[in-house]
Amino acid sequence: MSQPAVHDAVIIGGGHNGLVCAAYLARAGLKVIVLERRHVAGGAAVTEEFHPGFRNSVAAYTVSLLNPKIIHDLDLAAHGLRIVERKLSNFLPLEDGRYLKVGAGRTREEIAKFSQKDANWFPAYETELAKAADVLRELILETPPNLVEGRGLAALPELIKAGKLGWRLSKLRLEGQRQLLALMTQSAGDYLDQWFESAPIKAVLGFDGIVGNYASPYTPGSAYVLLHHCFGEVNGRKGLWGHAIGGMGAITQAMAKAAASHGADLRLSTPIKEVIIEKGRATGVVTEAGERINAKAVVSNVNPKLLYQSLIDQAALPADFSRGIEAYRCGSGTFRMNVALSELPDFTALPGRDLAEHHSAGIIIAPSLSYMEQAYFDARTYGWSRRPVVEMVISSALDDTLAPRGQHVASLFCQHVAPKLPDGSSWDQHREEVADLMIATVDAYAPNFKGSVLGRQIMSPLDLERTFGLIGGDIFHGSLDLGQMFSARPLLGHANYRGPVAGLYMCGAGTHPGGGVTGAPGHNAAREILRDFRRKK
Numbered sequence: 161m162s163q164p165a166v167h168d169a170v171i172i173g174g175g176h177n178g179l180v181c182a183a184y185l186a187r188a189g190l191k192v193i194v195l196e197r198r199h200v201a202g203g204a205a206v207t208e209e210f211h212p213g214f215r216n217s218v219a220a221y222t223v224s225l226l227n228p229k230i231i232h233d234l235d236l237a238a239h240g241l242r243i244v245e246r247k248l249s250n251f252l253p254l255e256d257g258r259y260l261k262v263g264a265g266r267t268r269e270e271i272a273k274f275s276q277k278d279a280n281w282f283p284a285y286e287t288e289l290a291k292a293a294d295v296l297r298e299l300i301l302e303t304p305p306n307l308v309e310g311r312g313l314a315a316l317p318e319l320i321k322a323g324k325l326g327w328r329l330s331k332l333r334l335e336g337q338r339q340l341l342a343l344m345t346q347s348a349g350d351y352l353d354q355w356f357e358s359a360p361i362k363a364v365l366g367f368d369g370i371v372g373n374y375a376s377p378y379t380p381g382s383a384y385v386l387l388h389h390c391f392g393e394v395n396g397r398k399g400l401w402g403h404a405i406g407g408m409g410a411i412t413q414a415m416a417k418a419a420a421s422h423g424a425d426l427r428l429s430t431p432i433k434e435v436i437i438e439k440g441r442a443t444g445v446v447t448e449a450g451e452r453i454n455a456k457a458v459v460s461n462v463n464p465k466l467l468y469q470s471l472i473d474q475a476a477l478p479a480d481f482s483r484g485i486e487a488y489r490c491g492s493g494t495f496r497m498n499v500a501l502s503e504l505p506d507f508t509a510l511p512g513r514d515l516a517e518h519h520s521a522g523i524i525i526a527p528s529l530s531y532m533e534q535a536y537f538d539a540r541t542y543g544w545s546r547r548p549v550v551e552m553v554i555s556s557a558l559d560d561t562l563a564p565r566g567q568h569v570a571s572l573f574c575q576h577v578a579p580k581l582p583d584g585s586s587w588d589q590h591r592e593e594v595a596d597l598m599i600a601t602v603d604a605y606a607p608n609f610k611g612s613v614l615g616r617q618i619m620s621p622l623d624l625e626r627t628f629g630l631i632g633g634d635i636f637h638g639s640l641d642l643g644q645m646f647s648a649r650p651l652l653g654h655a656n657y658r659g660p661v662a663g664l665y666m667c668g669a670g671t672h673p674g675g676g677v678t679g680a681p682g683h684n685a686a687r688e689i690l691r692d693f694r695r696k697k
């Protein structure tokens with residue numbers, strides 16, 4: 161016999177989306193408990209000490225996509241969140257001794273060093289991209305039109321939603337619609353080739369198309385991934401990337417405080433083993449320790465593949481749904497390192513060990529799109545790229561709370577590596593060797609780098625899966641390709657944060673609008689859950 165529910169909602173996972181969902185539900189008066197497997201809340205957005213005296217954002221490392229409405233609604237500033245802008249957006253050192261700086265109002269003149277034609281085109285490119293990002297931004301906090309079978313009453317609201325979407329798109333001029341279509345369907349490489357001729361500008365812009373995307377920049381659909389990284393803002397300035405003082409953990413600590421202030425409970429070190437399903441309805445969860453926690457609604461913050469393949473009795477799921485989840489593509493091709501540094505990198509292209517604006521930028525080691533494409537081909541063939549793509553962000557250049565005075569911490573976000581190695585060996589056998597390669601890759605551009613490394617933390621795709629539950633190391637809880645986006649995330653028919661089991665909801669990055677520290681899936685799922693609670697009254 162089932163026991164009465166003591167909670168309105170139990171949330172599996174205290175990643176940032178789980179925390180946001182909890183905060184909104186608790187704010188609306190629901191009794192909420194969040195159960196997190198790790199010793200710390202925040203999922204992939206956490207700050208931890210990885211070397212004595214050195215702390216850093218362990219996985220996610222830079223902020224832009226976090227939605228301003230969520231920052232405001234949850235009063236994250238009052239809970240300690242402070243985000244600062246980078247002094248320069250990006251710095252691309254080149255092997256021939258030249259470099260490209262992007263941001264700080266100097267991008268055009270910097271591009272002109274390589275191509276006057278590209279410099280002339282850049283403002284128009286920025287305008288078109290900003291218009292497309294505006295369209296996306298409007299959809300971020302909405303539940304996508306959900307496909308329903310048949311033409312009954314349930315189909316009507318979804319048809320209206322789809323109609324509204326069409327109406328919104330028609331507000332764009334024809335050229336804007338063409339650009340949007342190109343961004344939604346083309347490769348980042350093809351898109352950028354239409355605008356620019358010089359390799360460095362295409363590299364610095366095209367990097368966004370392969371971030372967390374195990375693909376060549378010439379793979380169709382990668383232009384969307386580029387766009388996905390452009391809908392954010394920092395302190396009201398659109399398209400910029402910044403840094404949360406205290407690291408990404410400062411964001412999730414503020415979210416946890418916001419949730420707690422509204423009465424939500426958070427339990428750490430509490431892994432969930434199973435979702436309880438009775439008479440076709442989710443009624444609670446069982447922890448690894450065997451404790452049963454009942455709730456009227458069960459909400460999952462974990463990757464849909466993890467939820468539906470490991471935490472639920474398969475017999476409770478329709479066979480076609482299970483097949484869809486089996487086919488749901490996960491795997492980012494990223495390798496993540498944190499390094500403790502005795503001094504700042506001294507770039508051959510822009511010498512100097514004293515703190516300068518380029519040290520606060522996203523420093524991209526990848527001189528061209530063809531270099532990135534080769535990195536992908538290598539990873540598919542050998543398991544990792546012989547000449548990898550590395551973005552280095554020296555967080556201590558903007559934040560003196562992370563490292564001892566005069567010393568530094570940096571995030572190395574490296575692509576491409578195969579989520580699973582082609583020869584079937586384990587990542588555990590290769591992680592040290594690949595970490596050496598990543599350090600050597602930066603060292604080739606800043607020759608004091610290797611000697612300055614005091615300590616390092618390594619996260620292969622397998623480490624990301626083991627530590628954070630990111631299947632295949634997928635940083636987005638599932639690839640951001642057209643077949644898994646918007647109304648199709650995670651599966652057609654389930655884009656409204658509800659799966660096939662009544663009372664079981666999804667609130668993580670495997671739902672619209674996908675990955676990144678946005679808070680949007682958590683916000684949207686909470687709205688849908690509250691709608692169901694109101695209907696039942």
Ligand SMILES: Cc1cc2nc3c(=O)[nH]c(=O)nc-3n(C[C@H](O)[C@H](O)[C@H](O)COP(=O)(O)OP(=O)(O)OC[C@H]3O[C@@H](n4cnc5c(N)ncnc54)[C@H](O)[C@@H]3O)c2cc1C
Pocket residue numbers: 172173174175176177178195196197198201202203204205219220221222223224225430431432433461462494496573624627628629630634635636637667668669670674675676677678681
């Ligand atoms: C290496 C890396 C770099 C990234 N860089 C950036 C970046 O710079 N900027 C950005 O915006 N985004 C970045 N991202 C993407 C972003 O961090 C994620 O998309 C986002 O954090 C997902 O949030 P979430 O709350 O949906 O899920 P998660 O953060 O994955 O949280 C899910 C939570 O569920 C918990 N959990 C799993 N299984 C169980 C269980 N059985 N029981 C209980 N709890 C469980 C996990 O421990 C975790 O805390 C990066 C991600 C990674 C991995």
